[in-house]
Amino acid sequence: xxxxxxxxxxxxxxxxxxxxxxxxxxxxxxxxxxxxxxxxxxxxxxxxxxxxxxxxxxxxxxxxxxxxxxxxxxxxxxxxxxxxxxxxxxxxxxxxxxxxxxxxxxxxxxxxxxxxxxxxxxxxxxxxxxxxxxxxxxxxxxxxxxxxxxxxxxxxxxxxxxxxxxxxxxxxxxxxxxxxxxxxxxxxxxxxxxxxxxxxxxxxxxxxxxxxxxxxxxxxxxxxxxxxxxxxxxxxxxxxxxxxxxxxxxxxxxxxxxxxxxxxxxxxxxxxxxxxxxxxxxxxxxxxxxxxx
Numbered sequence: 001x002x003x004x005x006x007x008x009x010x011x012x013x014x015x016x017x018x019x020x021x022x023x024x025x026x027x028x029x030x031x032x033x034x035x036x037x038x039x040x041x042x043x044x045x046x047x048x049x050x051x052x053x054x055x056x057x058x059x060x061x062x063x064x065x066x067x068x069x070x071x072x073x074x075x076x077x078x079x080x081x082x083x084x085x086x087x088x089x090x091x092x093x094x095x096x097x098x099x100x101x102x103x104x105x106x107x108x109x110x111x112x113x114x115x116x117x118x119x120x121x122x123x124x125x126x127x128x129x130x131x132x133x134x135x136x137x138x139x140x141x142x143x144x145x146x147x148x149x150x151x152x153x154x155x156x157x158x159x160x161x162x163x164x165x166x167x168x169x170x171x172x173x174x175x176x177x178x179x180x181x182x183x184x185x186x187x188x189x190x191x192x193x194x195x196x197x198x199x200x201x202x203x204x205x206x207x208x209x210x211x212x213x214x215x216x217x218x219x220x221x222x223x224x225x226x227x228x229x230x231x232x233x234x235x236x237x238x239x240x241x242x243x244x245x246x247x248x249x250x251x252x253x254x255x256x257x258x259x260x261x262x263x264x265x266x267x268x269x270x271x272x273x274x275x276x277x278x279x280x281x282x283x284x285x286x287x288x289x290x291x292x293x
Contacts, residue, residue, distance in 0.1 A: 025053030026270040031104045031157075033057040033096070035087060035146060036115030040219050041169065043069045044262040045112055047076070052266055054110065055079035057100060059146075061086045061115075087115050087142030093149035100153055107160060108153035110269045113143045114169045119183030132183040139187035143168065144194065151202075158206035165269045166202070168195050168211035170280065176215065176288045192280060199278030208277040210268045215284030216246055218255040251286025 032049045036042045037060040046056045050073045058066045058073070063084050070080035081103055085092030100108055117138035120131055147166060158164040173181050174189040192211060199209040216222055226242040247254050264283045267273055282288055 025051075026272065027110070027266075028053035030054045030109040031057070031100075031107070032110035032112065032269065033059060033100065033108060033150065034112045034114055035059040035143075036113075036169075037069055038065050040221070041214075041217065041258040041261065042114045043072070044257075044259040045114060045169075045265050047072055048259070048262040048266045049110065049112075049269060050076045050078040050080075052270065053078070054269075055081075055104070057081040057083055057096075057104065057108075059083045059085060059087075059096060059115070087113075087146045088137045090145060090149075093146050096146065097149045097153060100150070104153070106153065107156035108150055108164070109157045109161065110165045110167070111147060111150055111154060112167045112169065112265055112269070113147065115142065115146075116169070117184075117187075119181070119187065121180045122183075123180050124182050127183070132186070135183050135187040136190070139184070140190045140194075143191060147198070154202075154207050155205050162206050163271070163274060164205075164207045165273075166198065166207060166209045167265050167268045168192075168209070169265070170195070170211045170213045172213050172215035172282065172284050172288050175213065175282075175290075195280070196278045203277060208268075208273070210273070210277060211280045212261060212264050212268070212283045213280055213288075214256070214258075214261045215250075215282075215287040216255045217261060218257045222255070249287055250284065251289070254285055256283065256285050 027049060032054045034042055034046045034056060037046065037058045043065065046058055046069055050056050055078050056073050058069055058080060060066050066082045070082050073080035081099065083096055083099055085096055087093065115138060117135040119135040154164040168191060170192055171188045173185040174192050177185065195209055195211045202209055223239060226239040229242050230237045230239045261283045264281055268276065282290065
């Protein structure tokens with residue numbers, strides 16, 4: 001695992017980035033790790049947590065996006081640690097824990113598991129099942145491997161404050177089933193089941209475990225997907241038509257941006273959700289709703 005330089009300070013040493021928290025910030029004095037840092041969801045979650053006063057460790061397989069997101073975090077007055085590694089590597093996960101032990105004072109208040117693999121969009125009868133292993137390795141086993149490696153730091157935070165939080169970024173695809181999405185949906189469904197198990201088992205340590213389930217996340221990648229769908233249907237259809245069709249399927253009539261979905265993650269990571277654990281929140285503008293209790 002490569003270890004890029006972050007703030008460079010040791011435990012207890014002053015840093016320009018480690019400024020006093022702004023009064024009223026819900027996460028002032030807290031430290032979080034967000035995996036899967038990229039230009040969309042990972043970035044927006046990191047900035048949402050930082051805006052509420054948290055210092056952020058930014059984890060990604062490559063350093064393509066991490067430096068720019070780190071600068072945005074620092075511009076908000078918070079500390080940013082840049083870490084490169086894969087959740088599928090046990091060695092990398094141990095190295096992440098060691099880095100946080102060194103630079104985050106031996107505890108971690110918030111873990112957001114946002115790293116994911118989209119799988120292949122192919123029907124089961126045509127699938128090479130060996131290629132279904134990769135989304136399982138990332139979305140399920142990798143997420144659990146990172147969580148397990150960081151568990152001692154989460155327990156230390158809970159021992160200190162009485163509350164630590166794990167938030168899984170899951171997907172509506174586990175409830176709203178689509179043909180061809182089996183490799184992705186299966187891996188995320190497994191994660192959804194074990195999230196509740198972790199909520200039960202880790203609750204005794206004061207660690208809350210919850211998940212958010214986005215549907216379509218509006219941004220460049222979804223626009224490109226809609227453009228591809230429109231082209232497949234013929235010249236009389238454009239991407240705005242596809243967007244309108246999908247938006248009409250939601251209760252609110254639009255597709256949320258990743259920055260909006262990040263707000264629900266911040267809520268689950270905040271004291272406002274102090275008594276909430278084991279829940280799966282649909283964050284899809286009402287595209288899918290759970291059945292009534």
